[in-house]
Amino acid sequence: MTDAIAVAGLTKSFGSTRALDGVDLTVRTGEVHGFLGPNGAGKSTTIRVLLGLLKADSGTATLLGGDPWRDAAELHRRLAYVPGDVNLWPNLSGGEVIDLLGRLRGGLDPRRRATLLERFDLDPTKKGRTYSKGNRQKVALVAALASDVELLILDEPTSGLDPLMEATFRACINEERADGRTVLLSSHILSEVEALCDRVSIIRAGKVVDTGTLTQMRHLSRTSITAELAAPIDLAAVPGVHDVVAEDHRVAFDVDNNELDAVMRRLAEAGVRSLTSQPPTLEELFLRHYADDLVSS
Amino acid sequence: MTALTGTGALLRLALRLDRVRLPVWVLIIGTLPAVTAAQYQELYPTKESLDQVSGVISNPSLVAINGPLFAGGSIGALTAWKVLVTEVILVGLMAILTVIRHSRVEEETGRLELLRAGVLGRHAPLTAALLAAGSAGVAAGTIAALGLIGARQPAAGSLALGAAVAFTGLLFAAVAGVAAQLTESARSATAIGTAVLGGAYLLRAVGDAGPTWVSWLSPIGWALRLRPYAGERWWTLGLVTVLALACVAVAFVLAGRRDLGAGLLPQRPGPARAEPALRSPFALAWRLHRGLLIGWVIGMAVWGGVLGGSAKGIGDATLDNERITDLLSRLGGAGALVDAYLGAVLGITGLVVAAYTVQATLRLRGEETAGRLEPLLATRTRRVRWALSHLAFAVFGTALLLAVAGAGAGLAYGAQVGDVGGQTAALLGAALVQAPAAWVLAGIGAALFGLAPRLAGGITWAALVLCLLVLEIGEILGLSQWIIDVSPFAHVPKLPGADFTVAPLLWLTVAAAALAAAGLAAFRRRDVG
Numbered sequence: 053m054t055d056a057i058a059v060a061g062l063t064k065s066f067g068s069t070r071a072l073d074g075v076d077l078t079v080r081t082g083e084v085h086g087f088l089g090p091n092g093a094g095k096s097t098t099i100r101v102l103l104g105l106l107k108a109d110s111g112t113a114t115l116l117g118g119d120p121w122r123d124a125a126e127l128h129r130r131l132a133y134v135p136g137d138v139n140l141w142p143n144l145s146g147g148e149v150i151d152l153l154g155r156l157r158g159g160l161d162p163r164r165r166a167t168l169l170e171r172f173d174l175d176p177t178k179k180g181r182t183y184s185k186g187n188r189q190k191v192a193l194v195a196a197l198a199s200d201v202e203l204l205i206l207d208e209p210t211s212g213l214d215p216l217m218e219a220t221f222r223a224c225i226n227e228e229r230a231d232g233r234t235v236l237l238s239s240h241i242l243s244e245v246e247a248l249c250d251r252v253s254i255i256r257a258g259k260v261v262d263t264g265t266l267t268q269m270r271h272l273s274r275t276s277i278t279a280e281l282a283a284p285i286d287l288a289a290v291p292g293v294h295d296v297v298a299e300d301h302r303v304a305f306d307v308d309n310n311e312l313d314a315v316m317r318r319l320a321e322a323g324v325r326s327l328t329s330q331p332p333t334l335e336e337l338f339l340r341h342y343a344d345d346l347v348s349s
Numbered sequence: 350m351t352a353l354t355g356t357g358a359l360l361r362l363a364l365r366l367d368r369v370r371l372p373v374w375v376l377i378i379g380t381l382p383a384v385t386a387a388q389y390q391e392l393y394p395t396k397e398s399l400d401q402v403s404g405v406i407s408n409p410s411l412v413a414i415n416g417p418l419f420a421g422g423s424i425g426a427l428t429a430w431k432v433l434v435t436e437v438i439l440v441g442l443m444a445i446l447t448v449i450r451h452s453r454v455e456e457e458t459g460r461l462e463l464l465r466a467g468v469l470g471r472h473a474p475l476t477a478a479l480l481a482a483g484s485a486g487v488a489a490g491t492i493a494a495l496g497l498i499g500a501r502q503p504a505a506g507s508l509a510l511g512a513a514v515a516f517t518g519l520l521f522a523a524v525a526g527v528a529a530q531l532t533e534s535a536r537s538a539t540a541i542g543t544a545v546l547g548g549a550y551l552l553r554a555v556g557d558a559g560p561t562w563v564s565w566l567s568p569i570g571w572a573l574r575l576r577p578y579a580g581e582r583w584w585t586l587g588l589v590t591v592l593a594l595a596c597v598a599v600a601f602v603l604a605g606r607r608d609l610g611a612g613l614l615p616q617r618p619g620p621a622r623a624e625p626a627l628r629s630p631f632a633l634a635w636r637l638h639r640g641l642l643i644g645w646v647i648g649m650a651v652w653g654g655v656l657g658g659s660a661k662g663i664g665d666a667t668l669d670n671e672r673i674t675d676l677l678s679r680l681g682g683a684g685a686l687v688d689a690y691l692g693a694v695l696g697i698t699g700l701v702v703a704a705y706t707v708q709a710t711l712r713l714r715g716e717e718t719a720g721r722l723e724p725l726l727a728t729r730t731r732r733v734r735w736a737l738s739h740l741a742f743a744v745f746g747t748a749l750l751l752a753v754a755g756a757g758a759g760l761a762y763g764a765q766v767g768d769v770g771g772q773t774a775a776l777l778g779a780a781l782v783q784a785p786a787a788w789v790l791a792g793i794g795a796a797l798f799g800l801a802p803r804l805a806g807g808i809t810w811a812a813l814v815l816c817l818l819v820l821e822i823g824e825i826l827g828l829s830q831w832i833i834d835v836s837p838f839a840h841v842p843k844l845p846g847a848d849f850t851v852a853p854l855l856w857l858t859v860a861a862a863a864l865a866a867a868g869l870a871a872f873r874r875r876d877v878g
Contacts, residue, residue, distance in 0.1 A: 100723075100877075100878065103723075103726070103727050104726070105723060105726055105727075105876065105877040105878055106876045106877070106878070107874070107875075107876060124726070124731075125729045125730065125731045126729070128726075128727055128728050128729045128730075129729045131727075132727075133724065133727035135720070135723055135724060135727075137720060138724075139719055139720035139721050139724075140721070141633075141636075141637065141721060142457075142533075142534055143534070143619075143636070143637075143640075144619065144636065145618070145619025145620055145621070146619075147619070147620060147621040147622050147623065148619060148620060148622070148623040148627060149623075150623075151622055151623035151627065151628075152623055152627050152628070152633060153724060153725075153728060155623075155627075155628040156628070156629075156630070156725065156728035156729065156730050157728040157729060158728075158729060176621040176622075177618040177619055177620065177621050178618060178619070179616060179618070179619050181457070181533060181534065182533075182616060192724065205727075
């Protein structure tokens, strides 16, 4: 299967600010791909290049087999987009906006539209200026999800939704995946990405610093281990072991997963009485990539 | 904490945000009278020349356009006659735009919510907006008065003219204060405010051309009847003050009774489904433009009717026709007296309609900065098609408004001279020849939208003001012809008096199209958002 999105070495500067600094991103057809990073990392800029709204300075981008800049209008028949900051026309009702965007995209399914309005508990008769941020987001979500498209590009689509609606959103995305649609989900909500995404790319300062399935990422990462041993043991010098806290017979540390085997042997030699191990959460993976930012700030 | 806590901080914020805009307004309004007076001193150095020109401008046609000349034979009175109507319209516009910008716009965008959550009294935002606009009006009036005194005009008259400007500014700030309470949308509030201003001008034009009492219904009529340099009647300032205070009181009462973000005019729910026709960029553009366009059509119908109707008494004038015709020709008219008057009026109409042209054109940039273009371009909508759907209103809306104004003037004038068919056709054509000049402004706006989007708003409006100033005072200032020729409106044949020539209309249209094409080509290549 070809990739829905293939981006390599994408750069984009605004004046002296380098927003994208060589972004590589691959989204496979049929997967839900999490695009993870804090505000200002370059998520929205990448998406807007993919939509042909911005012209990249260098690098290549392929979207659904076409050039996102040159073939914008043709490609847009096959995708739907929910912006991070949804702005509606003040004097159009939500229902009118949903229909308009759907028709401009090439049609939408009236039954799905009705179901989605109900599931998201959205009143389509209110005028654009009277919707709250969350409701504006729902308008854009219903318009996108009710369209019959191959690719959904969602830029922080749940930032204004309450937990109930967030659950509805997750259910919808899982249905989209079951229907074979591809989803690029930009987010900074780690639990959402962890729950929904097949693969994840982490972007930092205009560069994708890590990409893969959560399992792969965890493999390259560390496991946290707490053990009670028969005899004290000094692990500080063992390769791959970090942040050791030892207290009598108890020891807690993180270990690189590729050194796990060797370290477990050392523990076994000392005699293991009890042991708990925790795979790293996405949050820890994420924080690791941003650790030096946190330190410098 | 009182209802006014934080007013000072908000006022400083408003003045900081408007640190370029307001000084430009104030300088233009403040210096126009003294510049005009100085120029008149050169043009009419002797008592005889002054008397002569004073006789000429008591003609009804000029009275309808500029108001009556209350006393002949003095530079001051002549200056007041020439500039005061323009002054009060400009100061009124400045006050309306400033008050709406710092009250309803802030509220509609949600920025006020952020501020109101701080230590800020309930009435502080409205008070600060009124003070910002009011102080700008007072500053403009003060500069005008000082400038006239500096141009060796009598102090009393100079102060009166300055006071007329300042008090009218305060009044329309108060009117805008009320308008800002009525609607949720800043755009509608501005429309209400400018409609009141336009109505005041028309009432004055009707009254000054015919039944004088009608002029007394208009605040602009009051400002003129303060009579600077012509036996000042200071008590008219009392009328302005009473109305302004009443408006301020109403505004505060309304503001105290409504919720943040809400208006008083009810917000009706919309349809749950879009009409089948709402399926193209053009259909969307129609939805976005139709309110403004319909408002303008009504305004232009009244405008054309009133100005055409006031042409009645002009043929009866027994004065020195040649000189009046000469004066009118400076305003853009030509030919026999009535034709010259109608030509001048339609020339002004062209510039008024050009304000719509600029508004409609700049909608392009407005949609982009509001973030509403992005979701559209993420559909199969093409950039150029989207832009053309808005420019269509700048082009055809302009032509429609000119046609309505011309037909209105033709019907009103034709009914009086018993030639409805002939006059309507003639004035329809005479109005429509203004369209290519207005389209050049649309072209400038479209070119900037593509090439330098950040500058589009400022420069396009500035171009319109420049055209207005060139028409109003270009010849008085003795500007070189090439400066006057910069204005596209200077090239339009001065119908119905002059001969119809197609060449300037053609090349104006070509220039407009070329500018728009350059802008669209650049828009296709640039970043959006």
